[in-house]
Structures are given as C-alpha cells and as structure tokens.
Amino acid sequence: VVFNVDYRLAPETKSPNNIKDFYEVVKYVSSNAESLGVDPGKICIAGDSGGGYICLGAMVLLAQRDEAQLVKLAIPSQPMVDDYSFGDPLCMTVEERYDHLQRRHAYRLIASDLNSQKSCPLMFPGKVSGEILAKFPPTVLDSREFD
Numbered sequence: 001v002v003f004n005v006d007y008r009l010a011p012e013t014k015s016p017n018n019i020k021d022f023y024e025v026v027k028y029v030s031s032n033a034e035s036l037g038v039d040p041g042k043i044c045i046a047g048d049s050g051g052g053y054i055c056l057g058a059m060v061l062l063a064q065r066d067e068a069q070l071v072k073l074a075i076p077s078q079p080m081v082d083d084y085s086f087g088d089p090l091c092m093t094v095e096e097r098y099d100h101l102q103r104r105h106a107y108r109l110i111a112s113d114l115n116s117q118k119s120c121p122l123m124f125p126g127k128v129s130g131e132i133l134a135k136f137p138p139t140v141l142d143s144r145e146f147d
Helices: 017-031 050-064 094-110
Strands: 044-048 073-077
Touching: 017 044, 017 050, 044 050, 050 073
Parallel strands: 044 073
Antiparallel strands: none
C-alpha cells in the first residue's frame, strides 16, 4: 500500500510546517493501520529530492519525539541535508560552485527565518545530534552527486 503525501510546498509553506505535514500522515497511517488495511509493523517512508528532504526531516521529528519505531524503514533519496552551499565557494567542487546559488535560493524559499534556523535539524537535517541520529529508523540513504 502506498500513501502519497500531498505536503504543502514552499514558498507558501515554510519549514518545518511542510515536514509536519509528512509527519502527521505517518502518525495517521500508524494510528489507523487496521482500518486502512496496513500492517503497522511494515510502514516505510520515502521521498526523492525535495521529498527526500521532507522524508529526512520527518525522520528527525519522529526521533525527537521518540516515535521512530512507527517506521520500519526510511528511504530519503537525494535529500537536501546540509547548508554547505552557504560556505566558501572556493572550497567547493566546480559543480558545487555552479549550483550553490540555486541551493541557497531554495533554502531561502523553504526557511521561515534562515538566520534563526541555521542550527535547526528540521531545516538542515545534517545538523541533527548524534543522540537523535541514533534514534532514527533503519535508513537507506540514496545519494548522488547531483539531483
């Protein structure tokens, strides 16, 4: 059974509200598994690109709330993970330099307030603490050089 999450998109909806949409669907499916014909022990979450970012953010939220056990497997594919694009372009590969301004723009569209969210793992899942990371569900992270 596949549930496609129609999470709200940026720039109208800012982080973390788009992540909370995905999280709420996971909670709903888990809570209503029997009536939906779903085995609650086999819930998997996934997303690709921007959806991979939303999936990874939902993993952070589930782990922060000690609810990661609701998910048997998570597969964030090509997620936006970190804020490296705000670093020094001279430290980036040629390809990263070519793309870093677009990534910065994407994060500005997603963020409620980028300055106050710089350390927020819901905004930048790569900044999650080791303690929270250890609570993640089993994860297959699909990463490619470029989206």
